[in-house]
Amino acid sequence: MTVKITVNGRAEAVEAELDTPLLWVIRDELGLTGTKFGCGVAQCGACTVFVNGQPRRSCVTPIGTIPDADITTIEGVSDKVAKAVQAAWTEIDVPQCGYCQSGQIMSAIALLSEIDKPSDRDIDLAMNGNVCRCCTYHRIRAAIHDASKRMEG
Amino acid sequence: MLHYLEQDLKSGTPASRTLIENVSRRSFLGGALTVSGFVMAINVAPAGAREALKSYPTGAAGMPHGVITDPKIFIAISDKGDVTIVTHRSEMGTGIRTSLPLVVADEMEADWTRVKIDQAPGDEPKYGNQDTDGSRSMRHFIQPMRQCGAAMRQMLEAAAAAKWNCDIGQCKAQLHEVVNTESGEKLGYGELAQAAMSLPVPALETLKFKSQDEFRYMRKGEAKIYDLHDITTGKAIYGADIRLPGMKYAVMARPPVVGGKIKSVNSEATKKVPGVEGVFEFAGPDAPPYKFAPVGGVAVVANSTFAALKGREALEVEWDHGANAVYDTETYTKAMYETAKKPGKVIRNQGDVDKAFAEAKDTFVGEYHQAHMAQAPMEPLVAVARIVDGKVEVWAPVQSPFGARKDIAEALKIPIENVTVHVTLLGGGFGRKSKWDWMIEAVHISQKIGGAPVKLQWSREDDIQHSFYHTTSVERIEMAIDAKGKVTGWRHRSVAPSIVSTFAPDSGYQFNIEYGMGFADMPFEIANVRCENGEAKAHARIGWFRSVSNLPRAFAVQSAVAELAHKLGRDPKDMLLELLGSDRVIDPKAAGFPEDFWNYGEPYPEFPINVARLKGVVNLAAEKAGWGKTLPAGEGLGIAVHRAFASYVAMVVHVKIDKDGTIRVPEVTAAVDCGFYVNPERIRSQMEGAAVMGMSAAAYSAITFKGGAVEQSNYADFQVATMANFPQKVSVHIVEPKEGHHAGGIGEPGVPPFAPAFANAIFAASGQRLRSMPMGDKIKV
Numbered sequence: 049m050t051v052k053i054t055v056n057g058r059a060e061a062v063e064a065e066l067d068t069p070l071l072w073v074i075r076d077e078l079g080l081t082g083t084k085f086g087c088g089v090a091q092c093g094a095c096t097v098f099v100n101g102q103p104r105r106s107c108v109t110p111i112g113t114i115p116d117a118d119i120t121t122i123e124g125v126s127d128k129v130a131k132a133v134q135a136a137w138t139e140i141d142v143p144q145c146g147y148c149q150s151g152q153i154m155s156a157i158a159l160l161s162e163i164d165k166p167s168d169r170d171i172d173l174a175m176n177g178n179v180c181r182c183c184t185y186h187r188i189r190a191a192i193h194d195a196s197k198r199m200e201g
Numbered sequence: 202m203l204h205y206l207e208q209d210l211k212s213g214t215p216a217s218r219t220l221i222e223n224v225s226r227r228s229f230l231g232g233a234l235t236v237s238g239f240v241m242a243i244n245v246a247p248a249g250a251r252e253a254l255k256s257y258p259t260g261a262a263g264m265p266h267g268v269i270t271d272p273k274i275f276i277a278i279s280d281k282g283d284v285t286i287v288t289h290r291s292e293m294g295t296g297i298r299t300s301l302p303l304v305v306a307d308e309m310e311a312d313w314t315r316v317k318i319d320q321a322p323g324d325e326p327k328y329g330n331q332d333t334d335g336s337r338s339m340r341h342f343i344q345p346m347r348q349c350g351a352a353m354r355q356m357l358e359a360a361a362a363a364k365w366n367c368d369i370g371q372c373k374a375q376l377h378e379v380v381n382t383e384s385g386e387k388l389g390y391g392e393l394a395q396a397a398m399s400l401p402v403p404a405l406e407t408l409k410f411k412s413q414d415e416f417r418y419m420r421k422g423e424a425k426i427y428d429l430h431d432i433t434t435g436k437a438i439y440g441a442d443i444r445l446p447g448m449k450y451a452v453m454a455r456p457p458v459v460g461g462k463i464k465s466v467n468s469e470a471t472k473k474v475p476g477v478e479g480v481f482e483f484a485g486p487d488a489p490p491y492k493f494a495p496v497g498g499v500a501v502v503a504n505s506t507f508a509a510l511k512g513r514e515a516l517e518v519e520w521d522h523g524a525n526a527v528y529d530t531e532t533y534t535k536a537m538y539e540t541a542k543k544p545g546k547v548i549r550n551q552g553d554v555d556k557a558f559a560e561a562k563d564t565f566v567g568e569y570h571q572a573h574m575a576q577a578p579m580e581p582l583v584a585v586a587r588i589v590d591g592k593v594e595v596w597a598p599v600q601s602p603f604g605a606r607k608d609i610a611e612a613l614k615i616p617i618e619n620v621t622v623h624v625t626l627l628g629g630g631f632g633r634k635s636k637w638d639w640m641i642e643a644v645h646i647s648q649k650i651g652g653a654p655v656k657l658q659w660s661r662e663d664d665i666q667h668s669f670y671h672t673t674s675v676e677r678i679e680m681a682i683d684a685k686g687k688v689t690g691w692r693h694r695s696v697a698p699s700i701v702s703t704f705a706p707d708s709g710y711q712f713n714i715e716y717g718m719g720f721a722d723m724p725f726e727i728a729n730v731r732c733e734n735g736e737a738k739a740h741a742r743i744g745w746f747r748s749v750s751n752l753p754r755a756f757a758v759q760s761a762v763a764e765l766a767h768k769l770g771r772d773p774k775d776m777l778l779e780l781l782g783s784d785r786v787i788d789p790k791a792a793g794f795p796e797d798f799w800n801y802g803e804p805y806p807e808f809p810i811n812v813a814r815l816k817g818v819v820n821l822a823a824e825k826a827g828w829g830k831t832l833p834a835g836e837g838l839g840i841a842v843h844r845a846f847a848s849y850v851a852m853v854v855h856v857k858i859d860k861d862g863t864i865r866v867p868e869v870t871a872a873v874d875c876g877f878y879v880n881p882e883r884i885r886s887q888m889e890g891a892a893v894m895g896m897s898a899a900a901y902s903a904i905t906f907k908g909g910a911v912e913q914s915n916y917a918d919f920q921v922a923t924m925a926n927f928p929q930k931v932s933v934h935i936v937e938p939k940e941g942h943h944a945g946g947i948g949e950p951g952v953p954p955f956a957p958a959f960a961n962a963i964f965a966a967s968g969q970r971l972r973s974m975p976m977g978d979k980i981k982v
Binding site: 064068076080083084089094121141146153178179184188 | 292293294295296425426428429430432433434435436437438439441442444450475476505506507508510577578579580581626627628629630631658660661662882886887889890891892893894897915916917921922923924925927929930931
């Protein structure tokens with residue numbers, strides 16, 4: 049089947065079975081490798097992307113369920129919130145191995161787009177579906193607060 | 202870490218010799234200077250407060266292929282002045298890809314903003330040992346990398362002296378250029394590159410090193426990790442991100458029980474799945490030891506990862522589970538507790554323990570258990586392989602690329618020169634990626650499809666169910682107490698299936714490396730000590746997990762101390778300090794350590810067990826945490842200390858119990874004495890991570906077996922700490938090193954003290970003593 053989607057502003061016609069998870073379309077077909085495979089069952093958040101502006105676990109999002117969707121991956125984020133988040137992540141040296149960080153950053157952008165001054169509790173609730181085995185949670189929280197401040201400017 | 206075993210086969214401690222200057226490979230002089238002129242030139246002390254090397258032996262010399270200190274191997278300078286530094290250790294999150302090149306850059310006076318980093322392929326004869334494990338990278342390579350940098354700096358200065366036709370003493374390298382201190386002239390590194398590189402490498406004894414006050418990057422913690430921008434923008438390349446033209450995708454179905462074999466395969470449905478291109482069967486090893494060999498199974502090759510996964514789902518495989526089908530965690534754990542009640546093989550004996558217990562006024566007994574765990578790095582195993590004209594090329598996130606290369610060559614019966622192993626970034630490792638079973642799988646699959654490039658992807662389920670597991674254990678500690686409340690006898694029985702069973706016929710007993718991790722090296726000043734090892738045969742592949750046997754040992758020993766304190770009505774920190782005893786360096790012989798005592802592979806005189814350093818971190822952590830402060834009901838502090846990988850870490854954990862019994866950790870205070878350190882910023886990040894991973898192990902993570910197969914499959918049932926409940930704050934206090942306190946490990950030593958400090962804090966907060974890991978994150982209220 050041919051499925052039409054827009055990825056990072058580019059119109060794509062993808063040949064794929066309709067049950068193919070968006071993750072594998074993004075990675076295998078489109079060659080965008082910033083979105084990561086971690087668990088395959090929406091338990092780790094490494095594959096988080098935006099589908100029509102909403103954060104989704106791409107590993108459990110069949111491509112057939114999102115025809116004509118507008119998709120943004122880590123490679124395509126560029127708004128003020130995203131820039132603040134990426135700058136904060138850099139300032140605070142968040143990553144260790146870095147593998148989960150695309151997903152962490154996508155979830156953080158989603159949170160700050162919704163709540164511009166999140167509390168620790170807001171952060172823990174929004175981010176607890178994103179596993180980091182290096183355990184960078186302290187810095188993730190600090191970076192989200194830092195990004196929130198940067199967004200004021 | 203396989204080399205731990207190789208090291209073990211050699212007798213005694215590694216050779217105490219100074220670092221090897223690999224002169225045989227040096228080319229002789231060409232270019233502007235004559236040999237004698239150059240030698241004369243470098244005999245003149247360079248300007249500035251530079252010091253002769255106070256070198257010390259490390260275990261690096263005893264590792265396969267040791268160390269290489271040739272700057273021409275590790276450093277390249279373009280004529281524009283861009284410096285490329287090769288890193289031969291794998292980056293899995295510790296920051297080593299930044300920290301080691303930073304050492305080179307500092308010592309050679311390079312401008313860090315003009316440094317590029319190249320990842321070395323697996324080639325130990327060229328780069329020296331590449332096993333990125335055992336918390337060894339900084340411990341073993343700070344000196345060689347300083348040598349590389351210093352030699353390069355002196356070569357640049359010598360090249361400048363030749364150009365200016367002046368004494369080298371007036372040529373001083375300074376931030377990417379050499380300055381003539383008499384004339385004020387300057388030459389950039391780019392202008393000097395060719396001449397400098399054509400000079401012979403100065404001998405070790407002629408090298409001068411920067412004094413600490415001259416350090417530009419070392420010990421500052423200001424440099425960002427090298428891959429930071431790529432990571433935060435999705436551009437960083439991990440194993441799965443390698444894409445080759447015409448690449449196929451593969452997954453495998455493996456025997457659920459290790460040692461199991463295929464009985465029958467029906468792949469009809471699989472072959473009908475759109476995109477599936479081939480199904481191949483592979484036999485596993487005939488009999489244990491399994492080493493790092495693939496376990497065999499059925500590979501499905503397709504034109505996409507998802508088609509391969511769907512094809513695998515459609516497979517009908519019947520397995521012969523083999524001898525390990527008997528493995529049942531419940532039965533096995535009970536048996537371990539029973540074994541620990543009986544005398545075992547004596548590993549350490551000091552004084553007369555039987556007499557101490559016979560004469561004791563009172564005794565203490567504590568039994569501590571830990572379940573198996575999987576490393577479960579965020580990046581599941583993955584490798585890309587291809588074979589062109591008999592030459593194999595593999596890309597993988599691997600901790601030991603040269604070991605992998607050797608085994609791939611053996612598996613294919615081809616010369617090692619025909620195998621190339623490229624190292625990508627690792628999405629975590631924690632010991633799993635110091636094996637290379639999956640890389641051999643990928644190569645075998647490529648072989649089946651005519652050498653075409655193929656990406657073998659492991660799913661999370663594969664990762665959880667086919668790991669080399671952290672051992673499961675029962676540690677039983679008994680103490681004899683005299684009329685004055687003094688501990689006069691210590692008996693520790695350790696029962697755990699051994700890592701050695703993965704490599705050699707299983708005797709049921711552990712080996713010196715496991716004995717050296719918090720068991721035989723127990724540091725308390727007690728007159729009578731006996732450490733015994735009870736039999737436990739392995740029915741799963743046992744492997745390394747960050748900090749290895751230190752985890753259950755620190756949990757047992759440091760929990761027992763707090764339990765004893767409670768029994769005697771003492772403060773747990775005071776009790777701990779009393780047991781540690783006088784400030785001293787432990788004499789292994791007098792303390793009855795085993796003849797083959799393993800000190801993390803390090804020469805003991807250079808890396809001894811220094812009790813003053815243990816006490817130092819205990820006092821520092823206690824002071825910073827406000828030990829002794831009054832806390833509300835339902836809250837408590839726990840303390841623990843442990844030496845591992847030649848570093849000393851103490852942790853105070855603050856626990857707060859919610860009304861519903863949920864255990865929360867508002868704060869962890871860590872004090873770390875890792876000797877000479879380079880990158881305090883990454884030391885902090887390692888300690889933060891260790892505290893949270895410590896909580897995963899302490900509260901959440903367990904692998905259990907039934908019928909020989911792993912019962913867990915993904916993060917839903919193999920749980921790890923998430924932001925739903927994790928230590929809210931981790932304060933890290935780094936001890937300033939004293940003279941002669943050499944660099945210790947950092948990646949692993951932070952993990953062991955967390956679990957006992959957590960258990961001790963739960964007890965302080967609730968009066969409930971938890972002795973089995975994982976303890977859960979809720980107590981009964």
